[in-house]
Amino acid sequence: MLTEFEAYLQMHGLPGEAIHRISGLATRRTLRRNEFLFRTGEICRHKVFVLKGLLRTYNTTPDGNEHILQFSPEHSWTLDVESYDRQVPSLAGIGAIEHSELLLWHKPDFNTLLAEVPQLKIFADQLIARNVHQSRHRILTALSATPEEKYEDFVRTFPGLLSRLPLRMIASYLGISLKTLNRVRHAQLQRS
Structure with a gap:
Protein backbone atom coordinates (compact mmCIF):
# COMPACT_ATOMS: atom_id res chain seq x y z
CA MET A 1 0.00 0.00 0.00
CA LEU A 2 1.37 3.41 -0.96
CA THR A 3 1.74 6.15 1.59
CA GLU A 4 0.04 9.45 0.84
CA PHE A 5 3.36 10.99 -0.24
CA GLU A 6 4.24 8.05 -2.45
CA ALA A 7 0.78 8.26 -4.07
CA TYR A 8 1.42 12.00 -4.65
CA LEU A 9 4.72 11.22 -6.44
CA GLN A 10 3.12 8.42 -8.46
CA MET A 11 0.32 10.78 -9.51
CA HIS A 12 3.03 13.11 -10.86
CA GLY A 13 4.55 10.38 -13.00
CA LEU A 14 7.51 9.21 -10.94
CA PRO A 15 8.26 5.47 -11.19
CA GLY A 16 8.17 3.12 -8.21
CA GLU A 17 11.95 2.75 -7.83
CA ALA A 18 12.41 6.53 -7.80
CA ILE A 19 9.57 6.94 -5.30
CA HIS A 20 11.17 4.41 -2.97
CA ARG A 21 14.54 6.19 -3.19
CA ILE A 22 13.03 9.65 -2.57
CA SER A 23 10.90 8.44 0.36
CA GLY A 24 13.87 6.59 1.85
CA LEU A 25 15.87 9.79 2.34
CA ALA A 26 13.03 11.79 3.91
CA THR A 27 12.83 12.60 7.60
CA ARG A 28 9.43 13.04 9.25
CA ARG A 29 8.84 16.04 11.49
CA THR A 30 5.77 17.29 13.31
CA LEU A 31 5.20 20.95 14.19
CA ARG A 32 2.67 22.07 16.76
CA ARG A 33 0.50 25.08 16.03
CA ASN A 34 2.66 28.25 16.17
CA GLU A 35 5.91 26.23 16.24
CA PHE A 36 8.71 27.30 13.89
CA LEU A 37 10.43 25.18 11.29
CA PHE A 38 13.08 27.89 11.37
CA ARG A 39 13.18 31.59 12.25
CA THR A 40 14.41 34.65 10.40
CA GLY A 41 18.21 34.70 10.59
CA GLU A 42 18.57 30.91 10.63
CA ILE A 43 19.69 28.93 7.59
CA CYS A 44 17.12 26.92 5.66
CA ARG A 45 18.71 23.46 5.44
CA HIS A 46 15.82 21.37 4.10
CA LYS A 47 13.40 20.93 1.23
CA VAL A 48 10.01 20.50 2.89
CA PHE A 49 6.87 18.69 1.79
CA VAL A 50 3.71 19.34 3.82
CA LEU A 51 1.84 16.08 4.40
CA LYS A 52 -0.82 17.61 6.63
CA GLY A 53 -1.40 21.05 8.12
CA LEU A 54 -0.60 24.57 7.04
CA LEU A 55 2.63 26.62 7.15
CA ARG A 56 3.37 30.26 6.48
CA THR A 57 6.55 31.89 5.22
CA TYR A 58 6.83 35.41 6.59
CA ASN A 59 9.01 38.30 7.63
CA THR A 60 8.51 40.60 10.59
CA THR A 61 9.65 44.21 10.33
CA PRO A 62 11.49 45.91 13.23
CA ASP A 63 8.24 47.69 14.19
CA GLY A 64 6.45 44.33 14.52
CA ASN A 65 4.46 44.21 11.26
CA GLU A 66 4.23 40.74 9.76
CA HIS A 67 4.40 40.26 5.99
CA ILE A 68 3.29 36.82 4.82
CA LEU A 69 4.99 35.76 1.62
CA GLN A 70 3.44 32.34 1.17
CA PHE A 71 1.00 29.80 2.59
CA SER A 72 1.91 26.12 2.25
CA PRO A 73 -1.03 23.76 2.78
CA GLU A 74 -0.91 19.98 2.56
CA HIS A 75 0.64 18.50 -0.58
CA SER A 76 2.83 21.53 -1.22
CA TRP A 77 6.59 22.07 -1.09
CA THR A 78 8.22 24.94 0.74
CA LEU A 79 11.57 26.43 1.73
CA ASP A 80 13.35 29.77 1.73
CA VAL A 81 14.94 29.53 -1.72
CA GLU A 82 17.77 32.03 -1.24
CA SER A 83 18.77 30.72 2.18
CA TYR A 84 18.61 27.10 1.00
CA ASP A 85 20.51 27.64 -2.27
CA ARG A 86 23.22 29.88 -0.83
CA GLN A 87 23.20 28.51 2.75
CA VAL A 88 22.94 32.04 4.16
CA PRO A 89 20.73 33.36 6.99
CA SER A 90 17.11 33.58 5.95
CA LEU A 91 15.26 36.87 5.60
CA ALA A 92 12.04 35.00 6.40
CA GLY A 93 10.87 32.36 8.83
CA ILE A 94 8.56 29.41 8.34
CA GLY A 95 6.06 28.49 11.04
CA ALA A 96 3.03 26.26 11.52
CA ILE A 97 -0.42 27.85 11.48
CA GLU A 98 -1.93 24.46 12.27
CA HIS A 99 -0.55 21.21 13.65
CA SER A 100 1.54 20.03 10.69
CA GLU A 101 3.21 16.83 9.55
CA LEU A 102 6.20 17.32 7.26
CA LEU A 103 8.76 15.41 5.25
CA LEU A 104 12.23 16.99 5.12
CA TRP A 105 15.30 16.34 2.98
CA HIS A 106 18.73 17.73 3.89
CA LYS A 107 20.23 19.74 1.03
CA PRO A 108 23.05 17.22 0.27
CA ASP A 109 20.54 14.34 0.20
CA PHE A 110 18.14 16.20 -2.09
CA ASN A 111 21.00 17.21 -4.40
CA THR A 112 21.99 13.53 -4.60
CA LEU A 113 18.39 12.62 -5.48
CA LEU A 114 18.29 15.26 -8.22
CA ALA A 115 21.50 13.83 -9.71
CA GLU A 116 20.41 10.18 -9.43
CA VAL A 117 16.70 10.42 -10.29
CA PRO A 118 16.15 12.21 -13.61
CA GLN A 119 12.37 12.11 -13.19
CA LEU A 120 12.69 14.02 -9.90
CA LYS A 121 14.84 16.66 -11.60
CA ILE A 122 12.17 17.14 -14.29
CA PHE A 123 9.42 17.29 -11.66
CA ALA A 124 11.43 19.78 -9.54
CA ASP A 125 12.02 22.00 -12.58
CA GLN A 126 8.26 21.99 -13.28
CA LEU A 127 7.53 22.97 -9.66
CA ILE A 128 10.07 25.79 -9.83
CA ALA A 129 8.57 27.10 -13.08
CA ARG A 130 5.06 26.99 -11.59
CA ASN A 131 6.25 28.83 -8.47
CA VAL A 132 7.93 31.51 -10.60
CA HIS A 133 4.68 32.02 -12.54
CA GLN A 134 2.63 32.21 -9.33
CA SER A 135 5.12 34.63 -7.74
CA ARG A 136 5.05 36.87 -10.80
CA HIS A 137 1.24 36.89 -10.75
CA ARG A 138 1.30 37.70 -7.03
CA ILE A 139 3.75 40.59 -7.51
CA LEU A 140 1.70 42.08 -10.34
CA THR A 141 -1.49 41.75 -8.28
CA ALA A 142 0.18 43.34 -5.25
CA LEU A 143 1.44 46.27 -7.33
CA SER A 144 -1.60 47.03 -9.43
Whole structure:
Protein backbone atom coordinates (compact mmCIF):
# COMPACT_ATOMS: atom_id res chain seq x y z
CA MET A 1 0.00 0.00 0.00
CA LEU A 2 1.37 3.41 -0.96
CA THR A 3 1.74 6.15 1.59
CA GLU A 4 0.04 9.45 0.84
CA PHE A 5 3.36 10.99 -0.24
CA GLU A 6 4.24 8.05 -2.45
CA ALA A 7 0.78 8.26 -4.07
CA TYR A 8 1.42 12.00 -4.65
CA LEU A 9 4.72 11.22 -6.44
CA GLN A 10 3.12 8.42 -8.46
CA MET A 11 0.32 10.78 -9.51
CA HIS A 12 3.03 13.11 -10.86
CA GLY A 13 4.55 10.38 -13.00
CA LEU A 14 7.51 9.21 -10.94
CA PRO A 15 8.26 5.47 -11.19
CA GLY A 16 8.17 3.12 -8.21
CA GLU A 17 11.95 2.75 -7.83
CA ALA A 18 12.41 6.53 -7.80
CA ILE A 19 9.57 6.94 -5.30
CA HIS A 20 11.17 4.41 -2.97
CA ARG A 21 14.54 6.19 -3.19
CA ILE A 22 13.03 9.65 -2.57
CA SER A 23 10.90 8.44 0.36
CA GLY A 24 13.87 6.59 1.85
CA LEU A 25 15.87 9.79 2.34
CA ALA A 26 13.03 11.79 3.91
CA THR A 27 12.83 12.60 7.60
CA ARG A 28 9.43 13.04 9.25
CA ARG A 29 8.84 16.04 11.49
CA THR A 30 5.77 17.29 13.31
CA LEU A 31 5.20 20.95 14.19
CA ARG A 32 2.67 22.07 16.76
CA ARG A 33 0.50 25.08 16.03
CA ASN A 34 2.66 28.25 16.17
CA GLU A 35 5.91 26.23 16.24
CA PHE A 36 8.71 27.30 13.89
CA LEU A 37 10.43 25.18 11.29
CA PHE A 38 13.08 27.89 11.37
CA ARG A 39 13.18 31.59 12.25
CA THR A 40 14.41 34.65 10.40
CA GLY A 41 18.21 34.70 10.59
CA GLU A 42 18.57 30.91 10.63
CA ILE A 43 19.69 28.93 7.59
CA CYS A 44 17.12 26.92 5.66
CA ARG A 45 18.71 23.46 5.44
CA HIS A 46 15.82 21.37 4.10
CA LYS A 47 13.40 20.93 1.23
CA VAL A 48 10.01 20.50 2.89
CA PHE A 49 6.87 18.69 1.79
CA VAL A 50 3.71 19.34 3.82
CA LEU A 51 1.84 16.08 4.40
CA LYS A 52 -0.82 17.61 6.63
CA GLY A 53 -1.40 21.05 8.12
CA LEU A 54 -0.60 24.57 7.04
CA LEU A 55 2.63 26.62 7.15
CA ARG A 56 3.37 30.26 6.48
CA THR A 57 6.55 31.89 5.22
CA TYR A 58 6.83 35.41 6.59
CA ASN A 59 9.01 38.30 7.63
CA THR A 60 8.51 40.60 10.59
CA THR A 61 9.65 44.21 10.33
CA PRO A 62 11.49 45.91 13.23
CA ASP A 63 8.24 47.69 14.19
CA GLY A 64 6.45 44.33 14.52
CA ASN A 65 4.46 44.21 11.26
CA GLU A 66 4.23 40.74 9.76
CA HIS A 67 4.40 40.26 5.99
CA ILE A 68 3.29 36.82 4.82
CA LEU A 69 4.99 35.76 1.62
CA GLN A 70 3.44 32.34 1.17
CA PHE A 71 1.00 29.80 2.59
CA SER A 72 1.91 26.12 2.25
CA PRO A 73 -1.03 23.76 2.78
CA GLU A 74 -0.91 19.98 2.56
CA HIS A 75 0.64 18.50 -0.58
CA SER A 76 2.83 21.53 -1.22
CA TRP A 77 6.59 22.07 -1.09
CA THR A 78 8.22 24.94 0.74
CA LEU A 79 11.57 26.43 1.73
CA ASP A 80 13.35 29.77 1.73
CA VAL A 81 14.94 29.53 -1.72
CA GLU A 82 17.77 32.03 -1.24
CA SER A 83 18.77 30.72 2.18
CA TYR A 84 18.61 27.10 1.00
CA ASP A 85 20.51 27.64 -2.27
CA ARG A 86 23.22 29.88 -0.83
CA GLN A 87 23.20 28.51 2.75
CA VAL A 88 22.94 32.04 4.16
CA PRO A 89 20.73 33.36 6.99
CA SER A 90 17.11 33.58 5.95
CA LEU A 91 15.26 36.87 5.60
CA ALA A 92 12.04 35.00 6.40
CA GLY A 93 10.87 32.36 8.83
CA ILE A 94 8.56 29.41 8.34
CA GLY A 95 6.06 28.49 11.04
CA ALA A 96 3.03 26.26 11.52
CA ILE A 97 -0.42 27.85 11.48
CA GLU A 98 -1.93 24.46 12.27
CA HIS A 99 -0.55 21.21 13.65
CA SER A 100 1.54 20.03 10.69
CA GLU A 101 3.21 16.83 9.55
CA LEU A 102 6.20 17.32 7.26
CA LEU A 103 8.76 15.41 5.25
CA LEU A 104 12.23 16.99 5.12
CA TRP A 105 15.30 16.34 2.98
CA HIS A 106 18.73 17.73 3.89
CA LYS A 107 20.23 19.74 1.03
CA PRO A 108 23.05 17.22 0.27
CA ASP A 109 20.54 14.34 0.20
CA PHE A 110 18.14 16.20 -2.09
CA ASN A 111 21.00 17.21 -4.40
CA THR A 112 21.99 13.53 -4.60
CA LEU A 113 18.39 12.62 -5.48
CA LEU A 114 18.29 15.26 -8.22
CA ALA A 115 21.50 13.83 -9.71
CA GLU A 116 20.41 10.18 -9.43
CA VAL A 117 16.70 10.42 -10.29
CA PRO A 118 16.15 12.21 -13.61
CA GLN A 119 12.37 12.11 -13.19
CA LEU A 120 12.69 14.02 -9.90
CA LYS A 121 14.84 16.66 -11.60
CA ILE A 122 12.17 17.14 -14.29
CA PHE A 123 9.42 17.29 -11.66
CA ALA A 124 11.43 19.78 -9.54
CA ASP A 125 12.02 22.00 -12.58
CA GLN A 126 8.26 21.99 -13.28
CA LEU A 127 7.53 22.97 -9.66
CA ILE A 128 10.07 25.79 -9.83
CA ALA A 129 8.57 27.10 -13.08
CA ARG A 130 5.06 26.99 -11.59
CA ASN A 131 6.25 28.83 -8.47
CA VAL A 132 7.93 31.51 -10.60
CA HIS A 133 4.68 32.02 -12.54
CA GLN A 134 2.63 32.21 -9.33
CA SER A 135 5.12 34.63 -7.74
CA ARG A 136 5.05 36.87 -10.80
CA HIS A 137 1.24 36.89 -10.75
CA ARG A 138 1.30 37.70 -7.03
CA ILE A 139 3.75 40.59 -7.51
CA LEU A 140 1.70 42.08 -10.34
CA THR A 141 -1.49 41.75 -8.28
CA ALA A 142 0.18 43.34 -5.25
CA LEU A 143 1.44 46.27 -7.33
CA SER A 144 -1.60 47.03 -9.43
CA ALA A 145 -4.78 45.53 -7.99
CA THR A 146 -7.27 47.24 -5.70
CA PRO A 147 -7.93 45.71 -2.26
CA GLU A 148 -11.15 44.25 -3.67
CA GLU A 149 -9.29 42.65 -6.58
CA LYS A 150 -6.58 41.30 -4.26
CA TYR A 151 -9.18 39.66 -2.04
CA GLU A 152 -11.12 38.22 -5.00
CA ASP A 153 -7.87 36.78 -6.38
CA PHE A 154 -7.07 35.24 -2.98
CA VAL A 155 -10.54 33.66 -2.78
CA ARG A 156 -10.13 32.20 -6.30
CA THR A 157 -6.59 30.97 -5.66
CA PHE A 158 -7.03 29.61 -2.12
CA PRO A 159 -10.74 28.82 -1.57
CA GLY A 160 -9.90 26.08 0.93
CA LEU A 161 -7.80 28.37 3.11
CA LEU A 162 -10.42 31.02 3.92
CA SER A 163 -11.88 29.05 6.83
CA ARG A 164 -8.45 27.96 8.10
CA LEU A 165 -6.78 31.37 8.37
CA PRO A 166 -7.29 34.25 10.76
CA LEU A 167 -8.30 37.44 8.92
CA ARG A 168 -5.15 39.21 10.13
CA MET A 169 -3.02 36.66 8.21
CA ILE A 170 -5.08 37.07 5.04
CA ALA A 171 -4.69 40.86 5.34
CA SER A 172 -0.94 40.46 5.88
CA TYR A 173 -0.65 38.24 2.80
CA LEU A 174 -2.64 40.72 0.71
CA GLY A 175 -0.64 43.69 1.97
CA ILE A 176 -3.72 45.54 3.24
CA SER A 177 -4.88 46.52 6.70
CA LEU A 178 -7.31 44.36 8.66
CA LYS A 179 -9.72 47.29 8.61
CA THR A 180 -9.61 47.41 4.80
CA LEU A 181 -10.07 43.64 4.56
CA ASN A 182 -13.12 43.81 6.81
CA ARG A 183 -14.56 46.61 4.66
CA VAL A 184 -13.98 44.60 1.46
CA ARG A 185 -15.55 41.46 2.95
CA HIS A 186 -18.53 43.42 4.26
CA ALA A 187 -19.12 45.04 0.85
CA GLN A 188 -18.86 41.64 -0.81
CA LEU A 189 -21.46 40.18 1.57
CA GLN A 190 -23.77 43.11 0.83
CA ARG A 191 -23.55 42.36 -2.91
CA SER A 192 -24.34 38.65 -2.43
